[in-house]
Amino acid sequence: MTKCAILGASGHGKVIAEIAELNGFKQIDFFDDRWPQTLQLEHWHIIGDTDSLLSCIQRYDLVFIAIGDNAIRIQKQQELMQAGGHFGVLVHPSAVVSAYSVLDIGTVVMANAVVNPFAEIGKACIVNTAATIDHDCVVADGVHLSPGAHLAGGVKVGTLSWIGIGASVKQLVSIGRNAVVGAGAAVVMNISDNQTVVGVPAKPISRKG
Numbered sequence: 001m002t003k004c005a006i007l008g009a010s011g012h013g014k015v016i017a018e019i020a021e022l023n024g025f026k027q028i029d030f031f032d033d034r035w036p037q038t039l040q041l042e043h044w045h046i047i048g049d050t051d052s053l054l055s056c057i058q059r060y061d062l063v064f065i066a067i068g069d070n071a072i073r074i075q076k077q078q079e080l081m082q083a084g085g086h087f088g089v090l091v092h093p094s095a096v097v098s099a100y101s102v103l104d105i106g107t108v109v110m111a112n113a114v115v116n117p118f119a120e121i122g123k124a125c126i127v128n129t130a131a132t133i134d135h136d137c138v139v140a141d142g143v144h145l146s147p148g149a150h151l152a153g154g155v156k157v158g159t160l161s162w163i164g165i166g167a168s169v170k171q172l173v174s175i176g177r178n179a180v181v182g183a184g185a186a187v188v189m190n191i192s193d194n195q196t197v198v199g200v201p202a203k204p205i206s207r208k209g
């Protein structure tokens with residue numbers, strides 16, 4: 001296990017690259033659609049765009065998508081899996097992930113995050129720095145749990161939803177698909193598909209951005 005390709009030369013990509021290195025990958029190659037205008041991300045090299053990666057994907061032991069946008073991340077992962085890319089899970093060495101939890105491919109668990117027993121996490125999810133997912137939670141594909149966000153036991157989060165930094169979700173609450181929970185919110189009731197909520201307790205708003 002030596003060669004890792006990362007699509008998305010962003011700040012998030014830097015974090016993914018370091019976690020890959022900590023997991024023993026010796027060669028990290030970045031790909032980004034800003035190539036060839038951009039050739040470098042810190043000390044890492046950007047060696048091609050998505051098409052370049054598609055043409056050499058089977059040379060890599062691990063392919064990872066480092067794109068923050070949930071919908072684009074999952075769409076790129078599907079495209080690269082169909083092209084034969086080897087996807088896996090990346091876990092920072094300081095994270096605590098229960099042996100009784102299940103994490104699907106393309107998901108990253110960052111530093112100091114905790115995933116407790118019988119939690120299920122789908123494909124291409126981001127469990128960001130110091131986020132926690134308690135027992136029996138079900139987190140669907142393409143979800144982003146931002147730094148310091150907390151899901152209590154038995155919470156369900158639908159596909160492509162984004163839980164903002166420092167938000168907390170009460171036990172057994174269901175969050176729909178493509179929902180957004182604002183930074184610092186306390187979610188105490190179920191959230192519908194496509195709804196954005198903010199505040200303590202969290203209430204719906206219409207998104208401007």
Ligand SMILES: CC(C)(COP(=O)(O)OP(=O)(O)OC[C@H]1O[C@@H](n2cnc3c(N)ncnc32)[C@H](O)[C@@H]1OP(=O)(O)O)[C@@H](O)C(=O)NCCC(=O)NCCS
Pocket residue numbers: 128146147163164165166180181182183184185196197198199205206207208209
């Ligand atoms: C919820 C969120 C997505 C809304 O973004 P937006 O649609 O651009 O909304 P706006 O910034 O225009 O704010 C709309 C209203 O909601 C309020 N609001 C926005 N986010 C809020 C939050 N987290 N808590 C409380 N109120 C919030 C604004 O003050 C504004 O109120 P007003 O209409 O009275 O002026 C965004 O504010 C947020 O919290 N994002 C999460 C960021 C994050 O977690 N980053 C981590 C990345 S790893």
